[in-house]
Amino acid sequence: MLPHMDGTSGSHDERRRAFAAFLRSRRERLVPSEVGLPNGFRRRTSGLRREEVAQLAGVGVTWYTWLEQGRRVSPSAEVLDALATALRLDAAERRHLFVLADRPPALKREAGPEVVDAPIRRMLASLGGQPAYVIGRRWDILAWNRAAAAVFGDYARLEGDARNVMHLMFANPAHRAMLADWPSLAAVTLAMFRADYAPYRGDADFERLIASLRAASPEFREWWPRQEIAGHLSGHKRIDHPAAGRMLFEYTSFAVSGAEGLRLAVYTPVAEGDTERKLAGLMREPDRTPARRREPA
Template sequence: MSVTVADTEARRRQSGAFLRSRRERLTPSDVGLPEGFRRRTPGLRREEVALLAGVGATWYTWLEQGRDVRPSPEVLSALAAALRLDPAERQHLYILNDRPPPEPRPIGPERVDEPLRRMLDSLTRQPAYVLGRRWDILAWNRAAAILFGDYEKLVGDERNIMHLVFADKAHRKLLTDWDDLAPTVLAMFRADSARYVGDPEFERLIAKLTKVSTEFRHWWSRQDVLRSLTGLKRIKHPKAGRMTFEYTSLAVTDQVGLKLTVYTPLTSDQTAEKLNSLLSAEGP
């Protein structure tokens, strides 16, 4: 038996056991069904789960038994709803069945919680900021403000990475490799923005940048996408001169769409020393 087959069978068994455990914790009244006669085992019957999810009772029984049945994402969603799974349980069910978990489209205002703000502040020698789903800069540390400029002075779209790259002349001068970096950043933004197609705020920002930047207009029409989360950024700082950083973006797991971007100074161009001098010159 190959490792792949064994792994698949193990996943099916775990999925069946997980479904059974979630079924047994519910009562008919939890899901709006009559209690009926006295039950010999706790929880819902398999037939009741099948009814709630709109699937065949025999098929659902096979699923709990770990047989070779392959539920679609739609069926998994129906089962998750029938069993009242929370987001973590729903994701677990999808992973066990080797299906991509559905990614909810975030709505409403974004927030940066205090633990993440404290982490930002603790990165005293690494510029860092938190980006929202539209790549708006929601929070930043002192090192980022000293390196890239005071974000507090920017309002609205001005505090957006895409706007800074394509519509802010001062920020563009900072980027030594702008011609190479800008299309890469745009392709990464396009990949991130796919789940928000039709969102008015995204559409407005894209329309604005299309109007003010010929480069944005040209590269946006190419439909390029990238998923790169690490790379180099070379800065030509007006006071410190040339500096080189390695940047890494990390997803904020408890808020879909948020990510933490950290710039680590490299030894080339004496970047760490120059950053320390900038931080010391600006005071505490």
């Protein structure tokens, strides 16, 4: 009789083998001088030795050897961080290392402002009939197209936390008034934000935003402790525009390749409610409410 094969166990074994192979490949590509070690004259193979990686990462040589052999050992997040540093992994490689180790990476916000590259900005501009914008790790709105400004208002008028999706959702009355299904939409948006916030827990900018939302919104204050989590979802959004009336969009978002934490959100007009024609009208007249400043939504 053949032994019972657990599919989950087999998957874990395969992941350990992939983890081991990835470690070896990253070790073998490094030149000793790149990490401050002498190249020497008696190296039979290229790259670092196992004991050198172990020394750089602050772990035992035997234990590191077991990792490269695919043994059933489980490195902590701290050890994975140390290995990533020792092996000079970039952001994508570091994330891959954590995935293979079956541990979620503890992400850190990069110093300086987030940047939306020119190709993404050109793509935004090309979406003439679809409101679209790019959000960052903390859901700050970083770039948008003319259609988004026509429907939701000019985000350039907002600064700091005010140009943040969660702030707009929970602390901007004009934005809230435009969302026909605000209670259900706000609840699921909060759950998606919490999932994205988890890797950055403790980050000062995140914590400051959350504190301000607790102070500004009774709903946020009530819902945040519930610990609800949701992945990024697609669906329909009904917009009650102050000038064009009811508009219906199909909403989806995509991770921006090569940019950690950035997502592209796109609103596609739905035939119901003559939304496409209304959007075209708004884009012909960018400011339909001159009597008062309409805050972006």
